[in-house]
Amino acid sequence: MAEQSYTEQEFKVVGSRVRRPDGVDKVTGRARYGADAFAPGQLVGRILRSPHAHAKIKKIDISRAEKMKGVKAVITCDDLPDLTGGRGPNFDILVNCMARGTALYHGHAVAAVAAVDEPTARKALKAIKVEYKALPHVTDVDAAMAEDAPIVQPGVEHDGKPSNIVNVSQFGHGDVDAGFAEADVIIEKSYRTEQTHQGYIEPHACLASVGPDGDGELWVTTQGHFTFRNVCAQLLGMDIAKLKVTSSEIGGGFGGKTHVWMEPVALALSRKANRPVKLVMGRDEVFMGSGPTCSTSMDVKIGAKRDGTITAGQATLRYQDGPFPGPWGMLGAMTSWACYDLPNVQAVAYDVLVNRPKVAAYRAPSAPMAAFAVESTMDLVAAEIGMDPVDFRLQNVAKEGSKAAYGPTYGPIGIEATLRAVKNHPHMKAKLGKNQGRGMACGFWFNFGGQTCTDLNIGVDGTVNLTMGTVDVGGARASMSLIAAEELGIPYEKVKCNVGDTSSLGHNDTTEGSRGTFSSGMATIFAARAAIDVLKARAALMWEIDVDDIEWKDGAAHAKGIEHSNLAPLTLAEIAKKSPQTGGPIAGHNEVVADGAGVSFASHICDVEVDPETGKTKILRYTVVQDAGKAIHPDYVEGQFQGAAAQGIGWALNEEYVYGEDGRLQNPSFLDYRIPVCSDLPFIDTEILEIPNPNHPYGIRGVGETSIVPPLAAIAGAVSNAVGVRLDHTPMSPPRVLKAIREANGR
Amino acid sequence: MNGVQVSTTVNGDVEEFVCHPGETLLEVLRNRLGLTGAKEGCGTGDCGACSVIVDGQLVCSCLVLGAEVEGRKVATVEGLADGNRLHPLQDKFLEHAALQCGICTPGFLVAAKALLDDNPDPTEEEIRYALAGNLCRCTGYDKIVRAVDAAAAELRKSSKKKASGRKK
Amino acid sequence: MRYEAPSSSKEAAKLLASAKGKAVVLAGGTDLLVRMKSGAVEPDLIVDIKRIGATQEIKKSGNGFKIGAGVSGARLGKHRALKKAWPGVVEATNLIGSDQIQGRCTMAGNLCNASPAADSVPAMVAANAKANVVGPGGRRTVAVEKIPTGPGKTSLKKGEIIESITLPAKAPRSGDAYLRFIPRTEMDIAVVSAGVNLTLDSKGVVKKARVALGAVAPTVLLVEDAAKAIVGTKLDDDALAALAAACEAACRPIDDMRGTIEFRTEVAGVLARRAALTAYERAGGKK
Structure with a gap:
């Protein structure tokens, strides 16, 4: 679409660091998040979860709980019949929100209650008697692929035999065997990454209300209220139009709130109790029952000439998906080699079922693990041929016109620019002390676009309501207001941006894949341009001239041509004021499938110090360089870079799901699932590069995800340079680092 | 249940309520007093999103019983601004874009207020350690630390002004 | 309730x-x-x-x-x-x-x-x-x-x-110190820890010592052998090595999500050594 194409322009407000419109509410405690809603007569919902990793549910006796005073509803899977058309689309979501005959992981929901208060709800859960028969379980991805592994989902077959392997994906081109035959140096290494969680500070929370007429409302913390509406309506057997879903302020998502977890349960409880039900997960439930990312096991092999040219790259990736199939291994394979232009390349991925929670998207899902393996091996090859790791990457870097291993041929991309920025960065030249080391690594993410619908309404005083349908996860309302102000030519302060509920806009895809600013930005531009067309038409009426004689600039209609030189420009506010007399309200609307999201690249530099006696790693300095296409609000672009890097640092150093022999999750708390605290991190320096995306009027690329990809390998490189041990297993926790040091010293 | 009758002061207002003996101050604030600024991120004192100040002392309201605040003075994020004038911490958080999703922000503001009340000129390291009990998953803490530092400078400037004003 | x-x-x-x-x-x-x-x-x-x-x-x-x-x-x-x-x-x-x-x-x-x-x-x-x-x-x-x-x-x-x-009242020429190991800089439970309390004579020789270790046994351990290893010394390298060895020998830790047996054992000695040096300095000892 030509109008989607990038046009170079000088921006007036886009790119400025304005205050966010939702800021005051958020610093005064007024902003309402998932758990902050109240409805008259609301009940407290709670979910009973399986204590077993894998068990047959023989019997659930809810009779005692149902009879308790103050208990208004008790439900099991019987209250959520399969309306998907017989194990149809979204059946996995139904099974995950309430076990059907089998508990598939520790923490799998088996029943739920709604009661008048919290103590009563807790007592009611205790009164539910579940008879389990424990089944053999498997939580490790390699063990799950073994011949004699317990089968997680009967019916899954691989090579004609019952298996936990649900999908095998392969990408690449050329002839890797021939490529390795040409190589002077071949490095092959295996890696593991443990399971991590998005760790949003706000637990899942919703307030569901289904009336006697069957119509419903759902207030929920989500990244995609339209998707939640569609899924919940289907699973509950409701008409889509009769379920209104409002996205609350969202307290972090990072992909974890793109998935429906417990909302159908809340709606089913409300329907049964005939009262509103508030359902809020505890932190332990968030860890046990809402999706973490995959743990993985990976092998990577790279062959290169002595001159630094890579002749072949091959990766075998094993990703566990929890008990339901996902695209996770496939995404790992697609992203693994995306930074490089390789003649012979292959990535094979296995998606494997285990008895762990259903895996969810987590910021550039699947890319950080594959990058850990590939980038670490890149370092090893560079070291083996005696080349600087940045130069080695530059020599093989993907450029415009390169064919990516996952298929497409790249347009203008930023990986080379980020590497050159890293090479010239003062950080690269800073001195290091004893037990200190530096590492660097690259990362890639696709970015997405998708269905988007935006409304722009102009008030009679010339102020603008912008209603967007993607969720504001961290500053999007500021960015959208900047874009609307830019297009209309009015001050930023004259625009008020809101996130519309599902009854106020057409469908918007979930806010994922770094699509918010790209796609809603595009729809906002088009909606504003549609409104400008109306404004021009109204000015034509007011002036009684032909609309073709009018142009819009600097927030006003200007009459063109010498014959109209007596007509002073009509500002937006002046036209709006007259709108009741010139045809009524002035609005612009746009619906679009925003294609052409530009791919994104980042390169990071990291310095660490390792205590050789305890194996503890301290991050001394960290620099992110990433291509943003166009930074609409630079503060929030930097914020995305910094936040993504911090999550990557946590993943690299300390975060992991720990399972016991019994298949139970041992650390479902912020005490023992250790995300970085303020004193763990230095300031995170950022450098925003702007290589315009040709498929967006402003050149925007998504910026939210890419920078979680490089930290694992960058830190592994830094640790290696600090104390001489190369960690191949994340997190690089003190016990693992100390063990590696001990082994390297022959102890 | 034996309800406990409690009389306390919240943000300067006298509040009376009856709560369950096991009910936390956080639950009381949110569910009985309608003050939902303090958030429950964990309920176990590990995230700081529920931070409030009781008798001048920073605490996690999830680890205090409602019954315990009889006769105490409780300060929450809702009482931080002076009428419609934002506290310098609130102002600097906005200026420095120190929040993304904002769920941790009330806790950070309250914890930072407690820090600056005690130490008006903290170093970067002191800020980082003082805020270590507040988890943020969005920002990497960078802009939060900068905002607290800027607010501290602002508060020092205005207290100096006040002091010199008094001398005159 | x-x-x-x-x-x-x-x-x-x-x-x-x-x-x-x-x-x-x-x-x-x-x-x-x-x-x-x-x-x-x-x-x-x-x-x-x-x-x-x-x-x-x-x-x-x-x-x-x-x-x-x-x-x-x-x-x-x-x-x-x-x-x-x-x-x-x-x-x-x-x-x-x-x-x-x-x-x-x-x-x-x-x-x-x-x-x-x-x-x-x-x-x-x-x-x-x-x-x-x-x-x-x-x-x-x-x-x-x-x-x-x-x-x-x-x-x-x-x-x-x-x-x-x-x-107790602080004895002249005495000092104490405590160190713990945690993976982050704050907010964690000690994976292993050591407390040391030393009293020196006028020449800077350790006269009395109490060494306690945390998270390496079902209860906090008072390690008498560790104290013996440093009494009569000025915390020279051999004494510190003997202290660490005595601490390691006393450990009876478990493997859990916070640390392994070998990690806890090794780091117990490291922390005791470091804490002893701090306590020594606080007691007025000069190295």
């Missing part, structure tokens, strides 16, 4: 002794409320001891310091004389949790929670601290290391509470 906030220790003891069902003592609440939230403990009676005058005092006398069971870590950290006399104990207590936790947590609570990883306990054991217990049978004084008997278990009898902790 019932909540009581008595104004005397005697009254508290009486309430606890006569309670039907599960009765718990609430001091700082930073462990108790977490256990209540998870359902691990469902008390019928909560006795809040913070309205008892004696639990709120820090008293200095010729015999040392008496620290009330309701005194928070934050208050302890602001007490200059105490910090000067027992920097290791104060630092250890101040390491418990965040500033928010410091606003509530207490030494006595940390002791009664009976976690082998409790931060203040190895420092108190090294300092030779005593617990002042009040119960239906009156008062008694117990060495702190006798209070925890295993994870989550104490030697306190039904109705007994710790009213205060006594730290």
Whole structure:
């Protein structure tokens, strides 16, 4: 679409660091998040979860709980019949929100209650008697692929035999065997990454209300209220139009709130109790029952000439998906080699079922693990041929016109620019002390676009309501207001941006894949341009001239041509004021499938110090360089870079799901699932590069995800340079680092 | 249940309520007093999103019983601004874009207020350690630390002004 | 469930002794409320001891310091004389949790929670601290290391509470220190820890030593062999190596989500060595 194409322009407000419109509410405690809603007569919902990793549910006796005073509803899977058309689309979501005959992981929901208060709800859960028969379980991805592994989902077959392997994906081109035959140096290494969680500070929370007429409302913390509406309506057997879903302020998502977890349960409880039900997960439930990312096991092999040219790259990736199939291994394979232009390349991925929670998207899902393996091996090859790791990457870097291993041929991309920025960065030249080391690594993410619908309404005083349908996860309302102000030519302060509920806009895809600013930005531009067309038409009426004689600039209609030189420009506010007399309200609307999201690249530099006696790693300095296409609000672009890097640092150093022999999750708390605290991190320096995306009027690329990809390998490189041990297993926790040091010293 | 009758002061207002003996101050604030600024991120004192100040002392309201605040003075994020004038911490958080999703922000503001009340000129390291009990998953803490530092400078400037004003 | 906030220790003891069902003592609440939230403990009676005058005092006398069971870590950290006399104990207590936790947590609570990883306990054991217990049978004084008997278990009898902790008067040329290992910089439970308390003679030779280790056994260990390894030395390298070896030998840790047996064992020696050097310096020893 030509109008989607990038046009170079000088921006007036886009790119400025304005205050966010939702800021005051958020610093005064007024902003309402998932758990902050109240409805008259609301009940407290709670979910009973399986204590077993894998068990047959023989019997659930809810009779005692149902009879308790103050208990208004008790439900099991019987209250959520399969309306998907017989194990149809979204059946996995139904099974995950309430076990059907089998508990598939520790923490799998088996029943739920709604009661008048919290103590009563807790007592009611205790009164539910579940008879389990424990089944053999498997939580490790390699063990799950073994011949004699317990089968997680009967019916899954691989090579004609019952298996936990649900999908095998392969990408690449050329002839890797021939490529390795040409190589002077071949490095092959295996890696593991443990399971991590998005760790949003706000637990899942919703307030569901289904009336006697069957119509419903759902207030929920989500990244995609339209998707939640569609899924919940289907699973509950409701008409889509009769379920209104409002996205609350969202307290972090990072992909974890793109998935429906417990909302159908809340709606089913409300329907049964005939009262509103508030359902809020505890932190332990968030860890046990809402999706973490995959743990993985990976092998990577790279062959290169002595001159630094890579002749072949091959990766075998094993990703566990929890008990339901996902695209996770496939995404790992697609992203693994995306930074490089390789003649012979292959990535094979296995998606494997285990008895762990259903895996969810987590910021550039699947890319950080594959990058850990590939980038670490890149370092090893560079070291083996005696080349600087940045130069080695530059020599093989993907450029415009390169064919990516996952298929497409790249347009203008930023990986080379980020590497050159890293090479010239003062950080690269800073001195290091004893037990200190530096590492660097690259990362890639696709970015997405998708269905988007935006409304722009102009008030009679010339102020603008912008209603967007993607969720504001961290500053999007500021960015959208900047874009609307830019297009209309009015001050930023004259625009008020809101996130519309599902009854106020057409469908918007979930806010994922770094699509918010790209796609809603595009729809906002088009909606504003549609409104400008109306404004021009109204000015034509007011002036009684032909609309073709009018142009819009600097927030006003200007009459063109010498014959109209007596007509002073009509500002937006002046036209709006007259709108009741010139045809009524002035609005612009746009619906679009925003294609052409530009791919994104980042390169990071990291310095660490390792205590050789305890194996503890301290991050001394960290620099992110990433291509943003166009930074609409630079503060929030930097914020995305910094936040993504911090999550990557946590993943690299300390975060992991720990399972016991019994298949139970041992650390479902912020005490023992250790995300970085303020004193763990230095300031995170950022450098925003702007290589315009040709498929967006402003050149925007998504910026939210890419920078979680490089930290694992960058830190592994830094640790290696600090104390001489190369960690191949994340997190690089003190016990693992100390063990590696001990082994390297022959102890 | 034996309800406990409690009389306390919240943000300067006298509040009376009856709560369950096991009910936390956080639950009381949110569910009985309608003050939902303090958030429950964990309920176990590990995230700081529920931070409030009781008798001048920073605490996690999830680890205090409602019954315990009889006769105490409780300060929450809702009482931080002076009428419609934002506290310098609130102002600097906005200026420095120190929040993304904002769920941790009330806790950070309250914890930072407690820090600056005690130490008006903290170093970067002191800020980082003082805020270590507040988890943020969005920002990497960078802009939060900068905002607290800027607010501290602002508060020092205005207290100096006040002091010199008094001398005159 | 019932909540009581008595104004005397005697009254508290009486309430606890006569309670039907599960009765718990609430001091700082930073462990108790977490256990209540998870359902691990469902008390019928909560006795809040913070309205008892004696639990709120820090008293200095010729015999040392008496620290009330309701005194928070934050208050302890602001007490200059105490910090000067027992920097290791104060630092250890101040390491418990965040500033928010410091606003509530207490030494006595940390002791009664009976976690082998409790931060203040190895420092108190090294300092030779005593617990002042009040119960239906009156008062008694117990060495702190006798209070925890295993994870989550104490030697306190039904109705007994710790009213205060006594730290002895600081001996001339003495110093204490506490170090713990955690994966992050804050907010973690100690994976392994060491408290060391040294008294030197006028020549800087270690005359007396107490070395305690945390998180390497079901209770905090007072390691006498470790003390023996450094008494009579000026903490030369051989003495420090012997100290570390004695500590490693004393460890009986477990593998869990926080650390491995080998990690805890090795790092116990490292921390004891480092803490000993700090204690030595605080005692006025010069290396």
